[in-house]
Amino acid sequence: MARAIRSNTRLDLIVLSACVVLALAARALPNTMRDPVATGMRRGFLAPLVMLQERSEKGRQSLLAADAKQAHLDSLSLASMRAGELEGENDRLRKLIGLGARVRTGFIPAEALHGRGIRDETTVILSAGSRAGVTRLSPVIAPEGLVGVVDQVDPTMSHAMLWTHPDFRVSAMSPDGTAFGIAQAHLTGATGGYLIELRGVPFRATLKPGALIVSSGWGGVWPRGIPVGTVLEEIKTTEGWARTYLLRPAVNPSDVYSVMILRRERLAKGLEGVWQSVAQADAAAQRVVVAGDSAARSAALAEAAARRAVIDSMARANGAPPLGAADSVRAVAPRPAPVRRPPPADTGRRDTTRRDTTRRDSVPPPDTIPLRPGVTR
Amino acid sequence: MNLGGAIRAIISFLIFVVLHYTLRPLLGWRAPMDFLVLALLLASVRVRPASAAVIGFVLGLISDSLAPDALGAGALAMTAVGFGASYLKAVFFADNLVLNAFFFFLGKWVFDIIYFVAEQRVHGVELVQQLLLWSPLSAAVTAAVGVLLLFIMRPLLEPTPA
Numbered sequence: 001m002a003r004a005i006r007s008n009t010r011l012d013l014i015v016l017s018a019c020v021v022l023a024l025a026a027r028a029l030p031n032t033m034r035d036p037v038a039t040g041m042r043r044g045f046l047a048p049l050v051m052l053q054e055r056s057e058k059g060r061q062s063l064l065a066a067d068a069k070q071a072h073l074d075s076l077s078l079a080s081m082r083a084g085e086l087e088g089e090n091d092r093l094r095k096l097i098g099l100g101a102r103v104r105t106g107f108i109p110a111e112a113l114h115g116r117g118i119r120d121e122t123t124v125i126l127s128a129g130s131r132a133g134v135t136r137l138s139p140v141i142a143p144e145g146l147v148g149v150v151d152q153v154d155p156t157m158s159h160a161m162l163w164t165h166p167d168f169r170v171s172a173m174s175p176d177g178t179a180f181g182i183a184q185a186h187l188t189g190a191t192g193g194y195l196i197e198l199r200g201v202p203f204r205a206t207l208k209p210g211a212l213i214v215s216s217g218w219g220g221v222w223p224r225g226i227p228v229g230t231v232l233e234e235i236k237t238t239e240g241w242a243r244t245y246l247l248r249p250a251v252n253p254s255d256v257y258s259v260m261i262l263r264r265e266r267l268a269k270g271l272e273g274v275w276q277s278v279a280q281a282d283a284a285a286q287r288v289v290v291a292g293d294s295a296a297r298s299a300a301l302a303e304a305a306a307r308r309a310v311i312d313s314m315a316r317a318n319g320a321p322p323l324g325a326a327d328s329v330r331a332v333a334p335r336p337a338p339v340r341r342p343p344p345a346d347t348g349r350r351d352t353t354r355r356d357t358t359r360r361d362s363v364p365p366p367d368t369i370p371l372r373p374g375v376t377r
Numbered sequence: 378m379n380l381g382g383a384i385r386a387i388i389s390f391l392i393f394v395v396l397h398y399t400l401r402p403l404l405g406w407r408a409p410m411d412f413l414v415l416a417l418l419l420a421s422v423r424v425r426p427a428s429a430a431v432i433g434f435v436l437g438l439i440s441d442s443l444a445p446d447a448l449g450a451g452a453l454a455m456t457a458v459g460f461g462a463s464y465l466k467a468v469f470f471a472d473n474l475v476l477n478a479f480f481f482f483l484g485k486w487v488f489d490i491i492y493f494v495a496e497q498r499v500h501g502v503e504l505v506q507q508l509l510l511w512s513p514l515s516a517a518v519t520a521a522v523g524v525l526l527l528f529i530m531r532p533l534l535e536p537t538p539a
Contacts, residue, residue, distance in 0.1 A: 008425070011427055012425060012426040012427040012430070012460070012464075014427075015426075015427035015428075015430050015431060016426065016427065016430045016456065016460050019430045019431060019433070019434040019452070019456040019460075020453060020456055020457075022434065022452070023434060023437065023449045023450075023452035023453035023456055024449060024453065025449070026438070026441070026448050026449030026452060027448065027449025027450055027452075027453065027495060028449070029448065029449070034445050034446075034448045035445050037442075037445075037448065038441070038442045038443075038445035038448055039445075041438065041439070041442035042442050042443065046439060046442055046443075049394070049395075049398045049439070050398075050443065052395065052398045052399050053398040053399070053402050053443070055399075056398065056399045056400070056401075056402040056403040057402045057403075057405075059403055060402060060403050060404075060405050
């Protein structure tokens with residue numbers, strides 16, 4: 001019995017010694033041999049345990065980063081909620097920059113502050129006052145067109161009447177000068193506040209839907225050519241001697257945030273060519289954006305040059321002079337007799353927008369329009 | 378130990394090993410509990426010292442494989458702790474929670490002492506700080522967790538009545 005116990009004890013000591021020697025040998029291994037042994041064990045039977053440990057550590061890191069991630073997500077959500085608003089504001093400001101580039105001088109940029117009272121949609125507070133040069137009856141415009149008129153002026157701010165105001169009137173006309181009328185807010189109906197009536201249009205003058213209506217310059221408050229709206233339809237009224245048209249306004253009063261107040265001295269110079277059309281006002285804003293990107297501009301120029309080169313080469317191949325020589329050829333060659341072509345189906349709208357060539361013939365320039373007695377321009 | 382007791386002991390051992398690689402990294406404490414030492418101690422009191430030394434050597438190699446710079450240090454420490462625990466099982470492994478807690482505490486502390494001395498990664502004051510501050514703290518946490526697990530896993534760890 002005692003011998004068996006001594007034998008077992010000896011065996012235990014032998015095994016212990018062997019394990020200790022092996023452990024010391026493993027400890028004494030050089031790095032070049034130690035790493036392969038450890039790597040082999042990790043990739044072998046220890047792989048499940050290593051995977052468990054990795055997942056646990058990732059879980060701990062996720063727990064620790066949860067608050068920071070949640071705060072980051074909240075910030076992103078807040079930013080994304082404001083992104084649409086900022087994009088809209090950016091678009092409006094770009095349009096305003098485009099309009100300012102066309103008006104050039106004589107305007108005061110201002111912010112329109114909407115109130116929260118009953119008359120929200122008829123008046124606004126403007127962030128510029130008499131110190132900035134604002135005077136009473138100064139026109140207020142936006143890149144899309146006519147907004148309203150200043151009716152009260154303080155040193156640092158002013159109060160403007162929007163076109164939706166019941167007392168608002170503006171003399172308006174079609175761009176070709178064939179139809180004149182008085183534009184005012186269309187106050188009947190549930191949505192009447194966002195439409196305009198063009199009243200008093202002579203019975204002989206007809207306007208097609210989609211035709212642009214601009215300010216006529218009569219009255220001395222608004223210069224000629226500011227877009228007021230586009231014709232929707234003719235509405236029936238009790239006035240049998242004149243027509244009344246319903247217009248879609250160029251400017252939605254609820255979307256007005258950044259405006260321009262025209263100085264009185266700017267009115268005398270007129271706004272000819274500033275709004276050839278609403279589409280061109282948008283194009284002006286787009287040009288401002290493109291002009292800011294020199295790479296895009298140079299690429300566009302290169303593309304235009306390449307296109308012109310292709311057209312010229314095709315013209316030479318067909319025996320025709322290149323594009324650049326067209327003017328000289330046309331000057332030498334006898335001009336054929338003008339042929340009056342029947343107008344295409346959509347010329348009605350196109351004629352109304354190309355007013356530079358027709359209005360000067362049919363309508364006297366703004367300076368020659370007789371003023372009513374007692375009205376100062 | 379009969380077959381049922383051996384199977385339950387093996388299951389308990391595997392549970393401790395799995396906890397070492399899941400719960401310990403998840404908690405990430407500065408003075409972590411060591412489930413491998415607990416598993417080794419619980420196994421060592423059930424086997425002969427030679428077997429306990431082999432189990433300790435294998436467990437040490439497993440823990441060393443995740444820290445190749447210390448390869449062999451853990452195996453040496455685990456071998457010594459396993460052999461010692463098995464040799465002293467008659468002294469310590471009584472049905473007394475406080476005595477078991479001290480057993481776990483001592484096992485973990487001895488393991489740390491052998492491990493850090495053999496590893497030779499920390500020296501001087503840092504080694505003293507590790508052995509006299511962090512190692513006892515870790516040993517205390519290990520002892521507390523060990524006692525808690527003993528209490529929870531008592532149906533698995535109790536010997537089968539004859």
